[in-house]
Amino acid sequence: MSRCSSVTKADVPARAVSVPRLRAVLVAIALSVLLAGCASAPARQGTTLYERLGGEAGVAAITEGLLIRSADDPRIRDDFAEADIVNLHTRLVEHLCALTGGPCTYGGRDMKAAHVGLGLTEADFNALVENLVDAMTERGVPIAAQNELLAILAPMRGEIIRQ
Numbered sequence: 174m175s176r177c178s179s180v181t182k183a184d185v186p187a188r189a190v191s192v193p194r195l196r197a198v199l200v201a202i203a204l205s206v207l208l209a210g211c212a213s214a215p216a217r218q219g220t221t222l223y224e225r226l227g228g229e230a231g232v233a234a235i236t237e238g239l240l241i242r243s244a245d246d247p248r249i250r251d252d253f254a255e256a257d258i259v260n261l262h263t264r265l266v267e268h269l270c271a272l273t274g275g276p277c278t279y280g281g282r283d284m285k286a287a288h289v290g291l292g293l294t295e296a297d298f299n300a301l302v303e304n305l306v307d308a309m310t311e312r313g314v315p316i317a318a319q320n321e322l323l324a325i326l327a328p329m330r331g332e333i334i335r336q
């Protein structure tokens with residue numbers, strides 16, 4: 174499996190950023206993946222959901238698609254204004270990998286602790302899920318695999334909203 178870790182500390186500053194800056198950072202992340210030759214790899218058949226999401230390259234590209242869409246999304250972009258986007262990208266990739274049977278250990282906070290104080294609503298949650306679906310569709314992830322991932326994430330809603 175090729176290594177497609179898309180972000181290094183040298184690529185982007187690990188600091189809280191403004192929304193326009195956030196967008197620039199996300200574009201830099203996407204470009205670094207493209208330059209690594211990972212973004213064009215199609216989702217492929219496999220036994221684990223992780224493999225059907227496209228493995229390391231697929232999950233990294235889906236996460237970038239999700240973050241770029243969310244940073245551009247007037248419904249939720251303000252929620253990301255203070256986020257450390259490099260850490261968020263790394264942790265999200267790790268989390269999705271671990272949840273779907275990939276060879277990763279999630280090293281971030283639990284979902285309640287990660288979202289406490291953000292005041293997220295059900296509408297925010299739905300908007301993010303919509304962006305995730307769009308990112309997976311763009312990546313060519315089969316509908317069955319998309320639904321499997323959504324079924325894994327859906328029960329986390331109670332730990333993420335109204336914290």
Ligand code: HEM
Nearest residue numbers: 249252253256257264265268281282287297298301326329
């Ligand atoms: C199933 C849905 C979601 C999952 C699986 C998820 C996953 C994560 C993960 C893994 C982290 C990193 C935690 C860490 O750094 O220790 C995180 C942080 C964050 N999430 Fe989510 N999240 C979800 C929903 C949302 C929604 C709906 C929003 C906003 C609309 C959101 C906004 C954020 C922000 C802003 C942070 C960074 C917080 C900080 O830097 O302190 N998340 N999330």
